Amino acid sequence: MTTPLGQGITPAELPRDRAPAPDSAPLDAATIRAMVDGEQGWIDRRIFWDPQVYALEMERIFARCWIFVAHDSQIPEVGDFVTTYVGEDAVIVARARDRRVHAFINSCSHRGNRVCFAEAGSARRFTCNFHGWSYALDGSLSGVTAEELYKDNPSFDRSKLGLHNARVESYGGMHFACFDPEAPSLADYLGDFRWYLDVLLDNDEGGIEFTDGNIKSRLKCNWKFPAENFVGDAYHATWTHSSALQALFGGAPTMKADRSFQVNANGHGWEFGLDFIGNAATLCEPEIVDYLRENEAKFAERLGKMRSRMVASLSSATVFPNLSFLAGHNTFRTWNPKGPSETELHTWVFLNRNAPDSLREKYRRGVMLTFSPAGIFEMDDGENFEHCTASNAGVVTRRRKLHTGLGLGSEVDHPELKGHVHRNQVNEANHRAFYQRWSDLMTAPRWSDVPAR
Amino acid sequence: MSGIEGNAGAARVDRDLAFEIEQFLYREARLLDAERYDEWLAMMAPDIHYWMPGIQARYRADRSDVLSRTRMAFFDDDLDYLTKRVDRAKQTTAWAEDPPTRHFHMVGNVEVEATALPNEWVVHSLVHNLRHRNETEEQTLTARRQDLVRRDGTGALKLARRLIRLQQTVLQAKNINTFL
Numbered sequence: 046m047t048t049p050l051g052q053g054i055t056p057a058e059l060p061r062d063r064a065p066a067p068d069s070a071p072l073d074a075a076t077i078r079a080m081v082d083g084e085q086g087w088i089d090r091r092i093f094w095d096p097q098v099y100a101l102e103m104e105r106i107f108a109r110c111w112i113f114v115a116h117d118s119q120i121p122e123v124g125d126f127v128t129t130y131v132g133e134d135a136v137i138v139a140r141a142r143d144r145r146v147h148a149f150i151n152s153c154s155h156r157g158n159r160v161c162f163a164e165a166g167s168a169r170r171f172t173c174n175f176h177g178w179s180y181a182l183d184g185s186l187s188g189v190t191a192e193e194l195y196k197d198n199p200s201f202d203r204s205k206l207g208l209h210n211a212r213v214e215s216y217g218g219m220h221f222a223c224f225d226p227e228a229p230s231l232a233d234y235l236g237d238f239r240w241y242l243d244v245l246l247d248n249d250e251g252g253i254e255f256t257d258g259n260i261k262s263r264l265k266c267n268w269k270f271p272a273e274n275f276v277g278d279a280y281h282a283t284w285t286h287s288s289a290l291q292a293l294f295g296g297a298p299t300m301k302a303d304r305s306f307q308v309n310a311n312g313h314g315w316e317f318g319l320d321f322i323g324n325a326a327t328l329c330e331p332e333i334v335d336y337l338r339e340n341e342a343k344f345a346e347r348l349g350k351m352r353s354r355m356v357a358s359l360s361s362a363t364v365f366p367n368l369s370f371l372a373g374h375n376t377f378r379t380w381n382p383k384g385p386s387e388t389e390l391h392t393w394v395f396l397n398r399n400a401p402d403s404l405r406e407k408y409r410r411g412v413m414l415t416f417s418p419a420g421i422f423e424m425d426d427g428e429n430f431e432h433c434t435a436s437n438a439g440v441v442t443r444r445r446k447l448h449t450g451l452g453l454g455s456e457v458d459h460p461e462l463k464g465h466v467h468r469n470q471v472n473e474a475n476h477r478a479f480y481q482r483w484s485d486l487m488t489a490p491r492w493s494d495v496p497a498r
Numbered sequence: 499m500s501g502i503e504g505n506a507g508a509a510r511v512d513r514d515l516a517f518e519i520e521q522f523l524y525r526e527a528r529l530l531d532a533e534r535y536d537e538w539l540a541m542m543a544p545d546i547h548y549w550m551p552g553i554q555a556r557y558r559a560d561r562s563d564v565l566s567r568t569r570m571a572f573f574d575d576d577l578d579y580l581t582k583r584v585d586r587a588k589q590t591t592a593w594a595e596d597p598p599t600r601h602f603h604m605v606g607n608v609e610v611e612a613t614a615l616p617n618e619w620v621v622h623s624l625v626h627n628l629r630h631r632n633e634t635e636e637q638t639l640t641a642r643r644q645d646l647v648r649r650d651g652t653g654a655l656k657l658a659r660r661l662i663r664l665q666q667t668v669l670q671a672k673n674i675n676t677f678l
Contacts, residue, residue, distance in 0.1 A: 162555065162557075163554075163555055163556045163557045163560065164554050164555050164556070164667065165554060165556060166556050166557055166560045166562075167560070256568070256569075256570065257566060257568050257569045257570070258552050258554060258566070258569035258570040259552070259570055260552045260570050260571075260572065260669070261552075261667065261668040261669065262668065262669035262670075262671065262672065262673075263668060263669065263670050263671065263672070264672045265672065266672075285593065287589070287591035288586045288587075288589035288591045288592035288593070289586050291586075291589050291591060292582060292585035292586040292588075292589055293582065293585075293586075329582070389668060392570070393570075394570060405568070406568075409568070409570060409571075409574075410574055410579070412570075413570065413571055413572065413573070413574060414575075414579055414582065414583075417570070417572060418572065418669050418671065418672065418673050418674055419550075419572045419573055419583075419673065419674040419675075421582065421583055421586040423673065424586075424594050424673045424674075424675055425592070425593050425594045427594075427672030427673050428593065428594040428672065428673070429593075430672075431672055
């Protein structure tokens with residue numbers, strides 16, 4: 046196993062049942078590549094457990110990718126801010142006097158203390174509690190206590206002591222931060238997936254807005270289990286969530302193989318039916334379904350017939366690596382890594398800005414009832430994610446790879462749908478694409494080594 | 499939720515009534531521990547509002563409401579929503595409930611205040627909830643509660659409002675598969 050980083054061996058050379066490398070194996074490119082077989086779908090359990098793998102994920106995925114940090118509507122006015130995370134790095138996201146959204150590391154340049162402890166609010170500046178250094182809304186150093194102490198000190202240069210800024214770019218009001226100057230633009234990073242995001246972000250001329258606040262919760266699971274669950278696990282829906290479906294409807298909905306798809310681009314993926322309102326219906330709020338039906342023709346006008354059928358259909362999706370959403374339920378969420386075996390979930394509700402005001406309340410309560418920590422659907426998910434993670438403590442357990450091979454050979458050429466298209470949403474094609482992207486990034490020393498997928 | 503914050507200088511209630519309301523809350527906790535959810539639902543008034551808002555850490559100077567009805571919540575339920583949650587918990591396919599969670603609800607610091615109505619009282623209490631699952635899983639939730647307890651036409655006490663102020667801003671648990 047001495048293949049230099051970035052020149053891994055191809056999956057075809059790997060016998061499918063080959064035992065994974067032991068934990069003691071060095072984490073070189075070949076070892077990492079062998080952990081994920083993106084073609085046949087064999088996944089090494091070590092990627093959910095090993096602290097070394099996790100540390101490399103923080104460097105090569107979270108410190109290099111575009112990570113969702115805020116929606117425009119959360120910070121509409123100059124001074125508005127939220128605090129969040131990019132990987133395990135605490136960041137402040139604020140609207141500065143130039144009215145642009147800035148994101149920067151929440152750690153003072155002097156001693157490293159956090160400079161903002163509120164999770165949301167409005168501020169004129171961020172001041173460190175330790176010695177009183179203060180930072181402007183764009184992260185630049187604006188005030189130093191008794192600055193005359195630094196007079197004639199050649200190492201003190203205000204302009205170099207601002208907070209560490211991220212690149213910030215947005216799509217449809219969704220702001221993403223990236224700490225790698227070599228990363229492609231957000232537009233290129235999202236690639237063909239932008240065309241799908243428009244289904245939510247641009248089905249109405251007013252776009253979307255987030256409702257007030259969010260719910261945060263901790264799961265003792267590896268961040269990839271929930272991310273992969275949303276990228277393509279329609280398969281679990283009727284089994285895991287049987288209790289909720291039984292309680293609400295007396296049975297599970299039918300997912301039609303010939304009327305549903307998995308699509309992916311650059312590791313981002315969406316599994317969906319063309320049933321238009323399947324997800325929205327589980328919110329048990331007839332007014333939401335009425336709104337959708339009344340506007341179906343308008344959606345089709347903006348998006349075309351096919352994408353309009355995705356607006357609230359049975360579906361789930363993930364933007365690589367950790368932003369997931371449910372169309373129809375109208376919830377975005379991020380899976381923030383807190384060590385190999387812990388994840389902090391942030392859950393938001395959104396709706397069309399032009400939707401009737403009364404719907405804000407319906408969506409807020411509907412997401413709460415279904416997909417929040419006390420929700421009757423999500424309740425059973427956390428249990429799965431945690432135990433999928435904890436079982437890998439066993440060294441013998443980790444000697445067998447996981448099977449992620451559902452729907453091999455289901456890729457189709459589609460005249461309309463973009464990216465890689467697979468027929469039947471009950472599939473694991475998007476899992477394989479997600480882990481292929483993971484492997485590409487984990488083995489690439491630089492962004493220029495990451496292939497377009 | 500007007501009135502639920504309590505009335506400064508509200509008249510003390512007599513010891514028998516305070517005892518009766520304490521017993522009402524203890525019985526409620528025992529029903530939840532035993533997952534006797536139908537009997538628990540029967541303790542609710544038909545117009546119950548059961549609310550556990552999401553709590554945010556904001557600066558003292560922040561003038562936005564600490565508790566906001568438009569902000570995301572863990573529970574913001576009427577009787578219909580509570581019944582849906584119970585219906586799910588009762589399914590044999592509620593995988594996260596089997597083997598069952600070992601529930602523990604401890605209620606204390608009960609304080610009863612009179613209101614303008616002779617058959618309604620504001621009741622403050624603390625709840626300390628422990629959930630144990632499977633081998634070693636243990637989750638702790640603590641909260642301040644402000645209830646409105648009402649005596650209905652049959653003479654029975656019913657829970658008409660409950661505000662649950664969770665102590666955690668980040669829920670230190672994968673779910674809340676109980677009521678507080």
